[in-house]
Amino acid sequence: MADTCIRDCHALVPDTSGALTVVRNQDILVRGNRIAEIRPTGRPPEPGVTVLEGQRMLAMPGLINTHTHVPMVLFRGLAEDVSFERWFNEFVWPLESNLTEADVYWGALLGLLEMIEGGVTTAADHYFFMDQVARAVEEAGTRAHLGWAVFSSRGRGVLDETAAFAERWKGGAGGRITTCMAPHAPFTCDDGFLRASVEHASRIGVGIHIHAAEDMNQTNASVERRGLTPIQVLRDTGVLSVPALIAHGCGLLPQDIELLARYRKHVGIAHAPKTYLKLAMGITPIHALRKAGVAVGLATDGAASNNTLDVFESLRLMALMQKHEAMDPEVMPIAEALDIATRGSAAAMGLGDRIGTLAPGYQADIILVDTRGAHWQPPHNLTAGLVYSARASDVHTVMVDGRVILQERRHLTLDKERILAEVAGTMERMARRVPEARIQRYQP
Secondary structure, three states, rough: OOOOOEEEEEEEOOOOOEEEEEEEEEEEEEEEEEEEEEEEEEEEEOOOOEEEEOOOEEEEEEEEEEEEHHHHHHOOOOOOOOOHHHHHHHHHHHHHHHOHHHHHHHHHHHHHHHHHOOOOOEEEEOOOHHHHHHHHHHHHOEEEEEEEEOHHHOOOOOHHHHHHHHHHHHHHHHEEEEEEEEEEOOOOHHHHHHHHHOOOOHHHOOOEEEEOOHHEEEEEHHHHHHOOOHHHHHHHHHHOOOOEEEEEEOOHHHHHHHHHOOOOOEEEEOOOOOHHHHOOOOOOOHHHHHHHHOEEEEEOHHHHOOOOOOHHHHHHHHHHHHHHHHOOOOOOHHHHHHHHHHHHHHOOOOOOOOOOOOOOOOOOEEEEEOOOOHHHOOOHHHHHHHOOOOOOOHHHOOOOOOOOEOOOOEEOOOOOOHHHHHOOOHHHOOOOHHHHHOOOOOOO
């Protein structure tokens, strides 16, 4: 892999105190798949180094989508203005009964196209037919954390299948793929199923990606039925004893946060604010979680609830929702929002020592954000621009693992026109709802 110099860019880096700040007019030297040096521009690059011009570009760590269902882009716009329960029972789970392996492959490619164009270099995907998603990730050149979603209603045999996938693709795509067990949730997976998932995860040496306490209705139903919150169920079944990525947590109670704090070294929360607004789910208590030392990362969830896979949009909504919820404009300052979008997201996925930071030794997952648009002018405050002005369409160049996969908004690894054509050919079939064929039934 050739060495690269991103020349004369502005760079979002930690300062001596660890706070993120923008340093102007820097060169970023990449050797192989790692950042080697960040230095003031001016020194001529060494012979043989590929130069990427970065004038009026802001370099930052590639965005990380800590919880999504990438191929659900196939159902974008098909489950609108409905309750959480109807969203599952009348729309999404009947629609997903249409899926074939080929659908998941092309849907994954479409979702990866969208995320690459929006600066997302890593995604934690929790879906079906995951060999096809892994294949798409390998072709796209991105990084991914992949788990094959399973329900206990399908029997214990599905756990063997998802465990085999986790073993097969662990360390795949040149190390860009990590894997996990992916039981859907405590309300769709019985305790024995969760314990068996933990046993597989421990044997393979991976973690668990799971939905839990998605809203307060789920928490209240669990307490009423079992005398336990969903998070307490995860504790009792051993899920919190392995690396765990928990999606949503809008139904967390104070005792849940105290419990999660005990496992904070290897447990993270994925926060998808647009889905919460759209489905009226409530809000994740980010301030309390971070105060307890629990890592929180940004997510989009799937496009059937979010409509986009735009992490910049999630970043902006997160900051605004936290201020509104607290009725305090000083809550969630810019520096904290950016920390969650970068280092917090990496930590939530257990990858904080590898990605999420522009610094020597970290893997070279870097995006260049074009600050020349009218919505950036005048550029008094570039960190404010990232949180409150940036658009997915501002992403100019994307590098993953030292390899450029998007340059000047041109894809270098994927055939965009073919992907769009393949997906368009499935639209009519994907939109058919057959309620009696739903893959599961939602009942908190």
